[in-house]
Amino acid sequence: MSANSQGVLLCVVGPTAIGKTALAVQLAQHFNTEIISADSRQFFKEMCIGTAVPSPEELAAAPHHFIQHLSITDSYSVGDFERDAIALLDELFKEHPVVVLVGGSGLYVDAVTKGLDEFPEIAPGVRDALNQQLKNEGIASLQDELQQKDPEYYSEVDLQNPHRLIRALEVIQQTGKTFSSFRNQQPKQRAFKTIKLGLTAERELIYDRINRRVDIMIQEGLLQEVKGLLSFKDLNALQTVGYRELIGHLETDTPLQDAIDAIKQNTRRFAKRQLTWFRKDPQIQWFDYQTPTAEIVSALAAQHKELQRS
Structure with missing residues (x-):
């Protein structure tokens, strides 16, 4: 990429279980580029099943960053992520006209694309x-x-x-x-252009995909994963859907099926809040989750000359 050209950060957002990872991999392959994860739950190497970390096949299909690079005992804030992601993008844009960012953590996506808002010091x-x-x-x-x-x-x-x-x-x-x-103060000026696309579906379909994903996580051994982390239950990383409910099951008389049902319910609520967050952003162009990748690329390229040149 020439020194005076502007890199493009192609952001893939949407609710959990909608297929963001698969699309991000396909886009990375199309543009021969790399992926930055903005899913804060996937940062921790001890948490794999319950955070829907990309599969080994997906990780091998395109270079990924910020996947299981921390321990749950590490102190790492959204401000740390903003700093590290911007530094990485400065390097990636030297080699790639387009970089893909993917994740359902709206705050972390905003930290990269807009910068964090300034909050007062707290006593x-x-x-x-x-x-x-x-x-x-x-x-x-x-x-x-x-x-x-x-x-x-x-x-x-x-x-x-x-x-x-x-x-x-x-x-x-x-x-x-x-x-x-x-919140929503004046965005920071970035040295790259941001293009955002969102994946969505009818609410009942999203909820059905969530329910099936939770069942698969249980089958893959989520309960065993949580048992291995029980001594770390008070860490902030474990205060998240899927882990919190199973910790409750292990430490109380809550039946396992009730805990599983609670995971499904709380994940559905989380997805609803994700959509509330993202739908406030007028920059996001929405696509049905089944839209072919080639069609998404064509639709975006028709509006953004930067993608047409890539």
């Missing part, structure tokens, strides 16, 4: 009090408080992730303003 006591509230009253108390004080963010956030709830509430309590009011 340590505020976070400590919220952590104590979580311990004493449970996650439902945090959910109720967020719903009351910031219904907009409540509609988007993963309500089962206490880390995200506490992050929002500490900003609200520190400033007296909603967490939402600090």
Whole structure:
């Protein structure tokens, strides 16, 4: 790529279980390029089955980055990811006119494409009090408080992730303003052009795909994976759908089938919130999940000269 040309970051987004990974691999092969994962759940090498990490065949079909490169004991924030992903893109664009970014973590996609919003410093006591509230009253108390004080963010956030709830509430309590009011600030200028495409389907079909994926995860040994991580249950990485419910099964009298049903329900809720997040972005061009890759490439290239040249 010439020094004065602008690289294109082709972002593939959408709800969980919709087929983003498969499309990203096909796009990477079409453009002879590499893939950056923006799925924060797939960063951790100890978590494989429950995070739907790309298969060995998919990983071999195109170079991937930010897949199982961390341990669950590592401290790694979305700010760290923004820094590392931008540095990697600077290198990749020296060799590739197009790079593919894929993931369902809207915050992580935004961190790369727009940059993170600036939030106020939080006094340590505020976070400590919220952590104590979580311990004493449970996650439902945090959910109720967020719903009351910031219904907009409540509609988007993963309500089962206490880390995200506490992050929002500490900003609200520190400033007296909603967490939402600090978001969507002026985007940072990037040295590349961003093109976004989303995969979608009818809601019932998405839910059916989710239910089938959970069944497959159980068959592949998700319960055994969680048993091996039980001593790390309090780490933030384990506060995620699929792991949290099975930890509950292992530590209480919750029947396994009830835990599996809860995983399906919470994953469906997560997918709904993913769509709420992404559908607020007018830059995303949506395609049915069954649209052939060649048709997607043609539709995007018709609108973006950068892809026509690649």
